[in-house]
Amino acid sequence: MMMEKSAHSNFAGLHDEVLINRLKQAARDGCLLAVYRVPHGIPGSERLLLITETEAAADALRTAKWVLKTADHSPVSISSLHRAERFFEVGNPFAYCYYRPSFLVWCQERFAGLFSNYAGGKAFKKKFSSFKESYYDDRDMLLSEAGRFYNLNSPISTYLTYITIFEHDLRYLEKLYAGDFYPDESLHTRITILIPYIPELQKLFVRQNGTNYYLINKLQAAIEVAHNDETYINTALYESIKIVERQLYNRVAARYIELKSAVRKEPGPTAVISPAREEQLDDPQLIIVRDILIKIAAPEEVFLFHKAETFQINAHVPATVYYLFVIGQRIGNTSIQSIQQAVAARTQNNVSVVILAHRRITVQENLCFPSAVYTADHVACQQDFFLIGHAS
Structure with missing residues (x-):
């Protein structure tokens, strides 16, 4: 027990002295409750996960210069204690996969048993199934609405519904990749936040400038045009939107499988889950x-x-x-x-x-x-x- 307490009080496993000093300062300030270090391949790239006592503290850490600098090299996920616990309760596999005792490198002594009352097994499977189906059910309903508006030649309603579908997809990608979600941010900002976790998004959303993405701007501009012509739907834009949305859906579905598999395997502190082997070309x-x-x-x-x-x-x-x-x-x-x-x-x-x-x-x-x-x-x-x- 003393060894565990020592390991969880000196940032064991971290080797960057500057980063360790920053984390110690955040701990002294009282805003940091726990630090997890997830090794490469569990699944994805190596990352740090920081748990704060309040959402305000999490917001402050996300904009801290040292956090942004660290995120340039590897992802840093920051969540409040309430949100992390909520993810366990609703069956988000991110929490079960990443917030493991074996990945804990530091925590305040009063939180030594953090998340220990949440376990996998049948309880997780039931919660996970409900969490997963909520995504699919809501998406199916929204797609049905978008199709109905399209058939009624109602461009404004069609485009607005697809913006809602994009928001729905991004919200679940945020929960499954970043361990948080950002409903108050613009679609542009949310895509930018996700790119370090999902670099493939850069192929779906091309930057028009430093902060905006072309397809999102095109969709929002089409809504303005539709106010003047309430029956014309840009078919090419509509098809492109559907293709990109389908790719987001595929990414959510793949992430569900990836995280569920990782939770089921429950590797120890040094175990690594190999990424899925890509198919070799035989022509x-x-x-x-x-x-x-x-x-x-x-x-x-x-x-x-x-x-x-x-x-x-x-x-x-x-x-x-x-x-x-x-x-x-x-x-x-x-x-x-x-x-x-x-x-x-x-x-x-x-x-x-x-x-x-x-x-x-x-x-x-x-x-x-x-x-x-x-x-x-x-x-x-x-x-x-x-x-x-x-x-x-």
Whole structure:
């Protein structure tokens, strides 16, 4: 017992002396109740979790310069005691996964048994099921409303409902990734807060400037336009909104599975849950195309949306044609021609590629966000150029 008390009073496991001194000062100020250090892969990247006595103290810590500086290197989640306890009570798997005794590196002595009365097992499963279904039920209801307004040619109601759906998705992403939620902040701010936890959001929401995101601005501007024409709905915008919302939904669903699995495994202090293994590409010709694309164009993402075989070159040997949607910078006609020539030379004219290339900002500015292409099953390579899937 004495060893546990010592470990929880000297920030064991932390090695940054500047950070330790900042935490000690926050503890002396009385606003900090507990500090958790979650190792890499439980699940996600290493992070600090700070528990404060009041919501006001949590708000003050979130804007402290030393917290913001620490967050530049690894996520820092800050929550009040009341909100953390509430997450346990409603079955939010974030609380059960991250607020574990084995991750506790410091706490005030009067809170030595913090959260010890909350356990997993059947009680957690029942609460978790209710927490999860509340997201799905509310989303289904909102989508039904949006569809009804769309069929009634009511653009204002359609757009406003989708803003509510975005808020609903972001609220659950905040609860599941950040261990908190920020209903008083704008959609722009909430997306920015989530990006350190979910970097993929940068692909869905392109910045229009330092603080705003293009798609959100486009949606809000469409509401203003609709006041002058109460029957016109921008179909391209509507389809883009639906695609992005579906990606947010997929992220919530995946996070539920990820956290539930982590809670069930209940690793010890040094155990690490390996992230899900990404699917390897098994098409040798597409691997050749991938490598040439990386070398010549350095794309951000490549989507394979069609594959065909022809016999135009040799009546006995089929030639494969890959149709690719490429997102990246400065991929013009010259680069595309170089890629096509290199692919033909490397494969002895047995493979050719048809490439449609855009910058990411252009995709959203012109709403050319093809739903048939931009799905997880069609992603050919991402920023680290690791092949994770292809169209069947």
